[in-house]
Structures are given as structure tokens and as C-alpha cells.
Amino acid sequence: MPSPRRLVPPFARQLAGDRLGLGRAAQSAHSERLTARTKTADKVVQSICPYCAVGCGQKVYVKDEKVIQIEGDPDSPISRGRLCPKGAASEKLVNSPMRETRVKYRPPGARDWEQISLEQASEMIAERLIKARAETWEEQTDDGELLKRTLGIHFLGGATLDTEENYLIKKFFTAAGALSIENQARI
């Protein structure tokens, strides 16, 4: 049995308090009964879209310690509530069953990936960094000018890195003597 309001023609409903026809006047009987996921969240956390250097503001809706929805943050001076299709689908990135959360390693020549621990991966990266630095270190030019650098280490960051992470990465690799330090968000 439709509600009495549904018996009123849409245009008349629009005139009666929803002049743009974007709210209750445009609701179907079905959508009238639905409740937005954002209404049932336990808490809302402000965040930044992880995808690109625009840095649009996001509101992350959490229920039972699980992310249930991510929407644009109207308080963000950058995006004023808007998200592009990729940012608007961020919840799928968080909750996708295909999301890879383990470290995968494919040894040289191998066809298959194997799973290794984060500790082992960190050790392997550190060992290779130290070895590459030692093997490619340039102390000075042939004329005796100081160089103190290596062209054997390069760093390419990703758009998901935040300002603080980029700061630390730049500081660390410059201290290690690397010159080629870049971030994908700039490319």
C-alpha cells in the first residue's frame, strides 16, 4: 500500500518543498524505505584520498571497527565534498577480497610468486641497498673534486605516499648518497 504522499504527482511534490526535485520528490517507493550506510556508522574519520596528488578530502564511515563507506568531505578546501570515480570507489580498495596484504617475492628465474614475511623482505631490501651503495659509491672525480654519491640506487615513490613519508624518503635516500629520487605523482 503506497504512502499517501506517493499518491501526489511528482511535480506537485516538487513544488511542495523540494523545488530542485533532488530530494524526497524524486524518491521511489523503494528508495523511500532505504537507509544510507552513512546513517548507521559508529564513527566518521576524516582522511585523504590515497590515489593521487590532488589530495581530496574523504570521510571514512566505520561500523564495528570496519570501514563501511567512504565519501567526499565537504569541509575539505581542496575538493569541497567531491571525489573523482576512483576516489569515490575507495571503499572497494579497503574491503576488496582480492586486496593483497602479504609480501610476495618472485626469485630470479622463477615462474611463481612465493609468500615471505615482512621481516624477511625488509632484510633483503636492506642487504641489497647496502651492497649496491658499496659497489657503486663515487667518492670523487678524476680531478679530485668531492662527489660522495651513488648512481646505483634510485627511488620511485607512489601517489599513496603522504607528505611526511615523502619527507623521510627524500631525507633517507639523500643521506645515503642517491641522486635519483622521484615520486610517481609528479610524472
Ligand code: SF4
Ligand atoms: S578523488 Fe580522484 S582526484 Fe581526488 S585525490 Fe582521489 S584520485 Fe585524486
